[in-house]
Amino acid sequence: MNPLAIGFADVEAAAARLAGVAHRTPVLRSRTADARTGAQLFFKAENQQRMGAFKFRGAYNALSQFTPAQRQRGVLAFSSGNHAQAIALSARLLDMPSVIVMPQDAPAAKLAATREYQAEQPGSEVVLYDRYREDREAIGRRIAAERGLTLIPPYDHPHVMAGQGTAALELVDEVGTLDALLVCVGGGGLISGCAVAAKHRLPDIQVIGVEPEAGNDTQQSLARGEIVHIDVPQTIADGAQTQASGQHTFPVIQALVARVLTVSDAQLITTMRFFAERLKQVVEPTGCLAAAAVLEGAVDLRGQRVGVILSGGNVDLARYAQFLHTTHLETR
Incomplete structure (x- = not known):
């Protein structure tokens, strides 16, 4: 079997290169989120990273x-x-x-x-x-x-994957033991790097990916045991409009990710509003994927300590306002 594209040493080396250049983003907590889910949630706020995302x-x-x-x-x-x-x-x-x-x-x-x-x-x-x-x-x-x-492609490159994994490395080093880590999935660069880092630090952690319902190519790929290609998905999660996992990222996902879930665009909008109202955070639709899975009940993690990557906060303000307004009207 071919070795994986990256190992933990690659993530550590990336962390050294990023030291003093990338922001060490905060970990956010919410009593409301914990009460709603029955879990202890630790949100890694990559929406506060330089240029507004983990990328x-x-x-x-x-x-x-x-x-x-x-x-x-x-x-x-x-x-x-x-x-x-x-x-x-x-x-x-x-x-x-x-x-x-x-x-x-x-x-x-x-x-x-x-x-x-x-x-x-x-x-x-x-x-x-x-x-x-x-x-x-x-x-x-x-x-x-x-x-x-x-x-330099957006996800299917070992140096890119290793860099993205530093987000999970920081999270685990700050909060300690986690039972699960939820990560959004597009082409797999973030989740593959995060899985390598998290599983090295915490071998028993369950790494869970989350895709938009319209773009579940990685979920399909895991079920079939090979990379599945789909048409460009129609979803508000523009950062996850990928058509297939990468040749480097998919073997890592196969080896280290427990499962991949999906959430709807409506659930993403509800989650965007939650972060705006409760944590005063602007999180873009793609950035809400992982959080939506636990906040909207796609996965039951009651009693567990759960890391959640908020991958980014780059969203047009006019469209953002429209998303929040739509949710407000629907829930009145």
Whole structure:
């Protein structure tokens, strides 16, 4: 059997590279959430990370390992938004050009922030595409080959995976023993890195992934024992609109993740409102996936100590207000 793409030593090395650069994000508690679920919940607030999401961890870890020649030529990435911002910011910090391939319908706030991070870096640009008609990977590989750029994908890369795993490492080191860890699942970069870190520190921990109902490719893949490809899912969780797990991430998920659950878009909106009202936190739909599973009853973890990764907080304010207003009207 082939070894997994990353091990705990890779996560530790990533943590050393990120020290003093990435934020050590806070762990939030809520008595209301604990009472509702019967569990002790520890929310790792990656919505408070630099550029507003966990993606900064993997992006900086990957780019910081570039050779001088790679830095001079620059980096290329494709992303719906958070990886785009993370690469653009990391490239700026490391003084290299970045070219980002983003869907035309990416959230306006994510697109604007990406361009802002690139503003002072010569040779940097955003290339737009139609996510329902064009292949972002094909576009990215073509541009990278033409310009000599190094491609860093949003999840299927060992350096990215190891960087993302530092979120779980910090959580476990701060709060101690956990019985379960809930993590959102898109392409699997976050959950694979977190699973490696958490299972090394706490061998008995149950790592649970959470996907949107419309995009349960990883759940299907685990059931079939092979990577399942799906059409681009129609979900408000834009960060989880992936079509398949990665070649590097899926074997880690198979080996270390107990199961993958799903939640509906309606449950994500309810969870967004919970964080706004109770914890005064802006959490984007994708960032609510893991929390929605436990808060909305998709999994029963009563009596357990549970870590929950809030993966990001980048959401257009107008749309965010609309989400909260809709929920308010539905619950009156």
